[in-house]
Amino acid sequence: MSERIGAYAELSKFGIVLLVLVSAGAGFMLSAPLGPDFPWGQGFLLLAGVLLLACGASALNQVQERERDARMARTVGRPLPSGRLSYGQGLVFSAVGMVSGAVILWLGIGTGAGLLGLLAAGFYNGVYTLWLKPTSSFAAVPGAIPGSIPPVIGWVAGGGHLVDVGAVILFGILFLWQMPHFWALALRYRADYAAGGFPMVSESVGVEGTARLILLYAFGLTAWSLAAPTFHVGGALTFLAAAALGGRLIWLATKFARRPEDQRGWLSL
DSSP: OHHHHHHHHHHTTHHHHHHHHHHHHHHHHHHSOOSTTOOHHHHHHHHHHHHHHHHHHHHHHHHHTHHHHTTOTTTTTSTTTTTSSOHHHHHHHHHHHHHHHHHIIIIIIOHHHHHHHHHHHHIIIIIIIIIIHHHOTTTHHHHHHHHHSHHHHHHHHTTOOTTSHHHHHHHHHHHHHHHHHHHHHHHHTHHHHHHHTOOOHHHHHHHHHHHHHHHHHHHHHHHHHHHGGGGTSSOHHHHHHHHHHHHHHHHHHHHHHHOTTOHHHHHTO
């Protein structure tokens, strides 16, 4: 039983899902009224809906990529290629998670949250996984959109509006944050991605060009994060944290850009 539970947790990419929950919760905390009127019920429904939807979408991604995963050393041990779970089990698990998560967000939070959840899942599994990722070396750029939506769902669930500056700030932070980390990961596993038939940005612009792109996004992320308190998203501590973390990221990215041939550069990002 424990092995089966572990297989489903791996299928859902539960570690990544926890980060999604943190981003959704952060958006909720920044938008919801604090004190005795804090909407605990809304917060619980938000986390439950995002958890189920994200688990379902992640599982569907592994169902869709099971044949490519079987060709890559990093992913050959996943539940579907390894045979620990069947195609049907993966499909049912993903469908139950996505449908139940969307229903909770739609009925428990509101139409806006439900639509945002469906948009994120639809773009991730429909546009990114099936079309962009197998065909474009720059697929990660539009592919970062679904990962940037959960804090916006949290913001809306906390009482904010989709067009609020706070929602845009949170979306931008998550969008810019994903690029340096994904491209560094892609360099580390580029032989694996090549075996799976996924084109990588380093094939288009080389390792040097990838290093410059990482540095560009590091500057953009830091500037965007530092601007957040100006628009009343966070305060002094947020500004200091953004300065410290952004400064470190820029430092690491600069080292990598200066010596892109040094493997330690992308391993440190």
